Amino acid sequence: MPIKDDVSLDDTVKIFHPNLVNLYGCTVGAGTKIGAFVEIQKNASIGERCKISSHSFICEGVEIDDEVFIGHGVMFTNDLYPRATNDDGRPQTEQDWTLERTHIKARASIGSNATIIAGVTIGTSALVGAGAVVTRDVPDFAIVAGVPARIVGDVRQKEAKETSCQ
Numbered sequence: 001m002p003i004k005d006d007v008s009l010d011d012t013v014k015i016f017h018p019n020l021v022n023l024y025g026c027t028v029g030a031g032t033k034i035g036a037f038v039e040i041q042k043n044a045s046i047g048e049r050c051k052i053s054s055h056s057f058i059c060e061g062v063e064i065d066d067e068v069f070i071g072h073g074v075m076f077t078n079d080l081y082p083r084a085t086n087d088d089g090r091p092q093t094e095q096d097w098t099l100e101r102t103h104i105k106a107r108a109s110i111g112s113n114a115t116i117i118a119g120v121t122i123g124t125s126a127l128v129g130a131g132a133v134v135t136r137d138v139p140d141f142a143i144v145a146g147v148p149a150r151i152v153g154d155v156r157q158k159e160a161k162e163t164s165c166q
Contacts, residue, residue, distance in 0.1 A: 010048075026058075029066065053112070061118070064104045071112035071130065076102055078118045105140070114149075125155050 003015070003023045010030040015021055017036040025042025028034070032046055035054035040046065044058050047066035052058070056070050061078040064070070079097050086096055100118035104110070108122045111130030122128065122138045129145030129152075138144050143153035 006042075035072075047106070061099045061101045062104070062116075063101065065106040065108075067107045068104050069109040071110055071114065073113045074110050075115045076118075077116070078102070080118050108138075127155055 003009070003018060003021060004025065006025050007023045008027040010028065010032075012030045013028050014033045016034070020036040021034060022039040026040040027045040028040070029046055029048035029050070031049040032052065033050070034052045035056070037055045038052050038058070040058045041060045043060045044062045046052065046058070046064045047068060049066055050064060050068045050070070052070045053072040053074070055073040057075050058064070058070070059076050059078045062076045078100055080100055082097070083092055085091055102116060102118060103121045105122060105124040105126070107125045108127070110116070110122070110128040111132065113130055114128050114132045114134065116122070116134045120134055120137050122134065123140035123142060125141050126138045127143045128134055128138065128149065129143070131147070132145050132149040133147045134144065135148040138149070139151070141155045142151045143155055143158070144150060145152050
């Protein structure tokens with residue numbers, strides 16, 4: 001699995017197993033860490049100081065801001081109506097489908113095995129629970145969990161409880 005020449009990697013990016021990733025046509029910011037068996041496709045961008053855990057798939061059209069955590073096995077999609085072929089049976093090409101963009105804002109965290117459906121925005125410092133399926137936008141600071149993901153809390157309230165107990 002390669003790291004193609006068309007990848008824009010800052011010198012401080014840490015890829016723990018460079019022979020076990022597939023990166024092409026993407027941008028990865030300074031200080032980001034990438035685990036094994038990660039694929040990042042063309043026209044995807046990863047900000048600075050992110051952590052992309054092993055076995056995650058970041059497809060074309062995904063924009064990840066700075067300081068985002070992506071857990072193990074997180075999957076992104078970029079097509080709301082995926083098909084292998086057109087109505088006449090011919091294989092689809094890039095011209096036959098609509099790319100839906102997804103935006104993950106700064107300091108958000110996405111738990112292991114979450115699936116992020118195309119076209120959503122996950123807000124600043126939001127927390128997506130492990131195994132959640134995100135089908136719509138997640139507000140800033142929201143904690144979401146479940147299938148489909150629903151708001152179950154607020155990161156600021158959790159942080160306030162933790163600091164008041166010290």
